[in-house]
Amino acid sequence: MTDLNPVSPENIRDPYPLYKELRDNHPVHWSEVVHAWIITRYDDVVACFRDPRLSTNRLNFYSFQLQGSDPAIAEDVLGVLSKQMAMKDGIDHLRVRRHASQGFSPQALDAWRPSIRRIMTMLVDRVHAEGRMDVVSHISYQLPPLVIADLMGVPPEDRGLFQSWAKPIAQFSSPTVGVDMVEVTKQANRAMQEFKAYLFKIVEERRHHPGQDVLSQMIHFQEGGGMSMDELLSNANLILTAGHVTVTDQLTTGLHNLLSHPDQLQKLREDRSLIKSAVEEMLRYSPALPFSVRIAKQDIQLHGKTIPKDSVVFLGSASANRDPKVFPDPDRFDITRDHIHQKHLGFGFGAHHCLGAGLARRELEIALEVMLDRMPGLRLDEDSPPRLKLDTLFFRGFNSMHVRW
Structure with a gap:
């Protein structure tokens, strides 16, 4: 019998047997362990992403984790989160997203391809002569923050700062199983205070010396009344x-x-035209964010179950991506799969579809291209097995992954 505890060590290590059991027999499942409803079938997850009765305002979710604690310890971090587009619904969400999204059009992002390739090439150059590396520390932990900082116009010498701030904030948003939430919250709150003060300084400098970066565009819309200063930050x-x-x-x-x-x-080595479909299959097969969190604004009926008002609901994108009713032979990794007619949910769905999806796709494509070009013998290092993250339900990744070439 499959263990239905989503945060058991076995299910964190390999969640897909659990997802299958839930899809087949418990498509709307109440988990007492995580105190949330879990939705796992593709059609249901898509319907829930569309359902206006499910809110993205997750402040109650964070408040539940802090029940019994002094709310002041989370004042700054919750204050910032409450004004982010990812926590807004309806017209408020559309307004802020529209003003923040100008720099994320396909045309705008394509202009950044040379920058992404330059950064990726620099990272590979640093380790190429060694013939081996840890992908996590040498590539994947370095490339995305350098790219997004370039896109936002963050000074090169400051780019390590927001990495250090992002980690405790991400831990607060998607906490590790069994952590001391009071201590996590204090660290996140302190990081958010420093992060906000830093951004305020950068915004004021950019206001007087605008550039072509995304932050300059956001400041332009803020000055035109599109969003408040707090929303901008x-x-x-x-x-x-x-x-x-x-x-x-x-x-x-x-x-x-x-x-x-x-x-x-x-196949990919022999036919580089498969690079885009390879990236789509990676996003389908093992999405980095297995779940999206919503809050029920009223009672909702689904498959004979009642999801009560104010309940936390986990929308299982990773499970939906393996639904055999949508993806034939879903447990097979196939870079030639048809992703045009079978849309994976690796970036969510609907109004809150990930704003940075286009940037992420370009980063993944270029990173693969550069590594395959420069490391023709690339393979997993048999002497240093990869170490999965085994402490969180919300992030699917590795603590280390050693390769050779």
Whole structure:
């Protein structure tokens, strides 16, 4: 019998048997362990992403984790999160997203391809002569923050700062199983205070000396009344944080998928036109964010179950991506799969579809291209097995993954 505890060590290590059991027999499942409803079938997850009765305002979710604690310890971090587009619904969400998204059009992002390739080439140059590396520390932990900082116009000498701030904030948003939430919250709150003060300084400098970067465009819309100063700072924080946390995990996980399936790796080596479909299959097969969190604004009926008002709901994108009713032979990693007619949910769905999806795709494509070009014998290091993250339900990735070439 399958253990239905989503945070058991076995299910964190390999969640897909659990997802299958839930899809087949418990598509709307109440988990007492995580105190949330879990939705796992593709059609249901898509319907829930569309359902206006499910809110993205997750402040109650964070408050539940802090029940019994002094709310003041989270004042700054919750204040910023509450003004981010990812926490807004309806018209408020559309307004802020529209003003923040100008720099993320396909045309705008294509202009940054040379910058992404330059950064990736620099990272490979640093380790190429060694013949081996840890992908996590040498590539995936470095590339996304450098790219998003370039996109936002963050000075090169400051780019390490927001990495140090993003980690405790991400830990607060998606906490590790069993952590001391009071201590996590204090660290996140302190990081958010420093992050916001830093962004305020950068915004004021950029206001007088605008550039072509995304932050300059956001400031232009803020000055025109499109958003408040607090919204500008909060959403710049969101882009800088979310713009690299998930891509870090997705890059390593996707590369592991490829190196673990030598027949698919060989196909890509022989036909580089498959690079885009390879990236889509990586996003489908092992998305870095297995779940999206929503809050029920009223009672919702689904498959004979009642999801009560104010309940936390986990939308299982990773499970939906393996639904055999949508993806034939879903547990097979196949870089030639048809992703035009079978849309994976690796970046969510609907109004809150990930703003940075286009940037992430370009980073993944270029990273793969550069590594395959420069490291023709790329393979997993048999002497240093990869170490999965085994302490969180929300991020799917590795603590280390050693390769050779």
